[in-house]
Amino acid sequence: MRAPRFVAVFAILALLAAACGGGGGGNQSGAASSAITIAIGAEPTTLDPQVRDDGNERAVNDNIYETLMARDPAGELQPGLAAAAPTRKGDESWEFKLRPDVKFSNGEAFNADAVVASVKRVIDPKFNSEQASFFSTITGATKVDDLTVTIETKGPDPLLPSRMYWMKMVPTKYSSEAAFADKPAGTGPYQLKEWSRGNQIVLEPNPNYWGTKPPISQVTYKFVPEGGARMSGLLAGEYDLITNLLPEDVERAPKSAHLQGLEHPMIILNARGGITQDVRVRQALNYAVDKQALATQLFGGLAKVDTCQILSPQMFGYNPQLQPYAYDPAKAKSLLQEAGAVGKQIELVGQTGRWLKDAETIQAVANFWQEAGLKVKVSNYDFDTYLKHLFQQPNRPDSIHVSSSNELLDADRQYSNYYAEGGSGTSNSDPELKRLITEARTNIDEGSRLQQYQEAGKLACDKAYFTFLLNNEDIYGMSERLNWQPRVDAKLLVSGMSTAQS
């Protein structure tokens, strides 16, 4: 074949490909004016709402299933499927009155039987739910009458109402069938229209929903793991909403929204031994870091400096009196000199890729510590090895970076895990701190419980058990037509969304 003929064939092939593709790109959600498309990071592996601890599954199921308690967009706990806030009946039992006339989308009634079945199912060790740790104190549930149910706990559990904001209610009979994982049936505002595996999930409004009909008439979920591809899709008009928008991409997105979220990157310091055993060294490690600079340079200003605690203001246990350690490199240097730690080595353990700007944060902090006069060895591991270091007890790494989040918006989980001795991520043996947190866990007097957590927060701040850093904002990219205010708990509730046309 002569060269020119060969080139001609190639050109024709290319044109054909372009012609085929011409219809493929562009705005697919423009047709039905109140239908939207959301790009999430991965496909849910099951739509059974009680099995996995998976943000992608929640992104879909938060619209199909509901919980006894709910939170408003600002994070305040309020009744959901329950008719009112629960009352305590004795130390180990809470009573819930249920909302009447609610049905699951498969016709089964939502009543006390459904609550009992839902509770028993998710706490059953044979069921092996990944969510079990959220419900570790719950021992069972009993029906009192059709619309009244009690939930029993092991010991007093002030956290129970928050736990019921996390436990999704499933139909009594249908939840034991195999099809339940593929074809969900909930009480929520939306129901499943189509799940084509590998491709997309489509939801449509639930005609039997007990609440107000949502404005969005159809929502399609696409699964796009690569952040660059999600951004490209947003720019190309294929998606109306993407999560985890990078701070540097905010300008390019057609529209964006951001809100102070639940993520608190921080560094756990070893108070049990090594260079960080001396409280002056730990304080120096706090004074040495310019947290505002981190917020401005790494996160484009979309982060707030933490007030010497890893709680957001909306979380129960937040201490409004605490102030962050100032950026005072001179003080840091003098503290290190006092402690005789100048020139010594400190190891900073971390991983890359799990949290926004994690590698950059670790590097920046290491640089600040180095400026203060220490030799910093940064150990960057793959996630699995990093977890080994995070959880290894009792010998702790000098310092380890982690991003702490709190789905139940209550200090108990984070403080039990990182502050109190015995927690899997704790690096101190402070007996007073442990006492405060252990007692608060079962303290049903809300006032004194709050005080205990606030005291614990102050203690950990004064003793500098951590290098407190920032509270990130959750950043979302949106299309021009989407109207939506993000929520503190980062749930993607489509019922709160609308388009310009709807």
Next chain:
Amino acid sequence: MGRFVVRRIAQGLLVVIGVTIMVFIFTRMVGDPAKTMLPLSASPEERAAFRHELGLDRPITEQFADYIGDLASGDFGTSLWQRRPAIDAVLHALPNTFQLVLLAIAIAVLLGVPLGVLAALRPGGALDRTAVVLSLAGLSIPQFWLGLLLIIAFSVTLNMLPTAGMGTPAHLVLPTLTLAFPALGRIAMIVRSSMIDELNQQYVKTAKAKGMPRARVVGFHALRNASIPALTLTGWELIRALAGYSVVVETVFAWPGVGFLADQALNNQDLILLQAIVFVVAVMVVVINVVIDVLYRAVDPRIKLV
């Protein structure tokens, strides 16, 4: 021929078994699903309970015996992450990868071979130099970068093609091009250098002297002799695309194939699914190798299959 194929398949089986055993050992040594699948705030007791329910705290010899027993009866276990039979997940994803890989290698061959031949006809000429540059580009450009670049160019800027996912023929274009480009480069280069060797041979001069049309000399005689290395390379490209590059390309384009599945399984430390994926891919690789070996004979009858 028949005995040859049988013997090759038996050897292949040994390879598959060996690979599966290695994966079993490595994943048990390195991975712990209880750490990655439970929330960070779960307590050590909760992780131990989770591990216990999955049977991962039993002695390794017991787990291995169970595994081999199950494998013999065709049971690949239940995926820890997907909570459904692991083999279902793999077999569901496999056709999607095949679609991508076969199309990509087909394009690489259909374009690469003529390119290599034309380049060889006039070494040092304009077409030859273009071909060399293109091939070097194919070899050097990282595929995830190329993929993202194509998305920016064709999806975002020109709005001609979708950015990611599967569904219409349009979705196939960019991932196929990304997968095909390096293979195209390599195939063109191998064909070019083999053809240059062949065209310098004595028999070519003789054929031309006899008055044979040039197209037949080049296209039939020379190309046939030059195609053994090209065939080897094509087989290798096919295997590499299936068992390697598919992971990167499928992840960039959110293409629901085996590579994408493997990436997710790794992230979730899903040992069972990983074992199933490796087993199936190993079988594919063995089959491809056997087919290539048989094709050698078709191209060059002098080759004796041992």
